[in-house]
Amino acid sequence: MSLMNIGLSGVTASQMGMNVTAQNVANINTPGYSRQQAVFGTVGPKGMGEAGNGVSVNSIRRITDQYQTNQLFRASSMIGSTSTSAQQLQRLENLLSADSMDLDQGFNSFFSAMNGASVSPYGSAHRMQIISEAEALANRFYQLSSSLDGQYSDLNEQRSSAVSQANSLLNNINKLNEEIRKGEANGANTSALQDERDVLITELSEIVEVRVTDAGDGTLDLSLPNGQPLLSGNQVAQFGLQTDPNNPQSKVLSLSFNGQDFPIGSDIGGKLGALDDYEHDVLKPSMEVINDIALEFATAFNDQLAEGFDLEGNAGKPLFTFDPENPAATLSIDPDFRPEDLALSGDGTPGDNGNLLKLIEIQEREFDIGHLGTQTLGGAFSSLVGDVAVKSRQAQSDYQAAGNIYVQATVEKSGTSGVNMDEEAVNLMKYQQAYQANLQVISTANQTFASVMQLFY
Structure with a gap:
């Protein structure tokens, strides 16, 4: 090849x-952008003596590390x-800690009103106060149950929104897979x-944990942690x-793939997994x-009272x-119950408070309450609030730790795939000098050709 053509290849490269x-x-601030690199290759001689x-540009390489990318997916x-x-x-x-919801x-x-009636169990005012506090207590149960x-x-609603988003992301990733496959085949x-x-997979990873496998043709296969295909x-x-x-x-999750339905549990990670864990490990036991x-x-x-x-x-x-199937939401006062119907006497004498004292003792009596074991009524609710508070503090700590891991994963990926302005400035200077040098080669070839031509005139 002539000197001029060699110089031209250098200019083009x-x-x-x-x-x-x-x-x-230009894309230094573009989220998810991976820097690119021109891969140069020498064009060898075609015959002896050449x-x-x-030079030619064999390809434009995307600088990325799949391990770091997968770490970012997991952090997401x-x-x-x-x-x-x-x-x-x-x-x-916050709900359980609100004064209006505090069962304790x-x-x-309620029991304070009961104690107030112990000095005059026959008094109408005290009896009305007991019924009023009973109604207020029943209302607390109703409000708490309704809020739960x-x-x-x-x-x-959160599940429905997350499912719609996940399905949309999967469809878009599938379309990109097809475009990439065709592009790779055509060079x-x-x-x-x-x-x-990668940006879409990162978004999908926030909803469910994703495992990524390179299919070898530019496309990626996705699956859940337990192997169910996405x-x-x-x-x-x-x-x-x-x-x-x-x-x-x-609501329960399901996964449909190629005509088959797969059961989905809380081990799918991400937002959907956390919602399932919260419902079964916290909300349902609290209810x-x-x-x-x-x-x-x-x-x-x-x-x-019957005694x-x-x-x-x-x-x-x-x-x-x-x-009995839903006591908290349905607890109420018998509308036909009158203050004089309160059975506070233990022996039938109007001024006796024998049964009233036994009713008051219920406050300190211990009952078998759900997963909390044997507790007083007020103590059981306080234990529930404390249990949720501990889990909430731990969840906040886990969230902060996850945030640190995500930042670290982002920094590591950026260190490999991100654009470094100093490095790009050096590259630009290098290519510019090479461009000018190859122009000089072309100029020299042109001058040489012109000198040769003058020999024939």
Whole structure:
């Protein structure tokens, strides 16, 4: 090849190098951008006695480390999981800690009214105060139960939103996979498409933990931690939600792939896994504790009333009505119950307070309450609040730790794939000098050719 053509190949290659450098600099602030590098190769000689035939740009390489990228995916999943847990536990802690929801405070007020009646158990004012405090306590149970039910609705809304987002991301990743596969087959530069795909996988990782496998043709296969496929070849999975047969308030996840349905548990990580863990490990047990407290209290109080006598000498009748299947939400006062119906007497004498004292003892009696074991009624609620508070503090700590891991993963990936302005400045100067030098080669070749031509004139 002539000197001029060799110089021209150098100019073209240097121009490509400057273009790649300019692209890197232009995208220094683009989220998820991986810097690119022009890969040069010498064009060898075609015959004996030739030095070579210049230079060519063999490819434009995307600078990335798949291990670091996978670490970022995992860190993103931890962020999605821990942030969701911390948020849900904080909300529950705030709910249980509110004065209007404090059952221990409600019990204290109720039994304080009972103690006030011990000096004159026949007094109408004291009896009315007892019934009033009983209504207030029942209302606390209702408000607390209703608020916990509201959290079930909120969980279902969050699940539905996350499922829709995950399905959309999977479809878009599948489309990018196909574009990258075609581009790779045609020798096109697919760096931008691969960057976009990594950004989408990072977003998907916040919702569910993702395992990534290189298929070898430029595409990536995705699966859940337990191996259930999300994306393989041109087949893409879709998440779904169905009503939980064991709890109509809740929804359960399912995964459909290539005509098959897979059961999904809380081991999928990310936001969806955290929502499932929160429901089964925190919200449901908390609801059971509240219902147990309501059931044990109302049953014990009604049973003790039946042991006494009212102002008319009749055997006591129940003060509270409730549905045993859902006691906290249904606890209320019998609308036909009168103040004189309170069976505070132990022997039928109107001024006797024998049964009243036994009713007061219920406050210090211990009951078997859910997963908390044997507790007093007020103590069980305080233990529940303390248990949730401990879990909330731990969740906040886990979230902070996950944030640090995510920052570290981002920094490590950026150290490999990120754009360094100093490095790009050096590259630009290098390519510019090479460009000018090759122009000088072309100029020299032109002068030499002109000198040769003058010999014939």
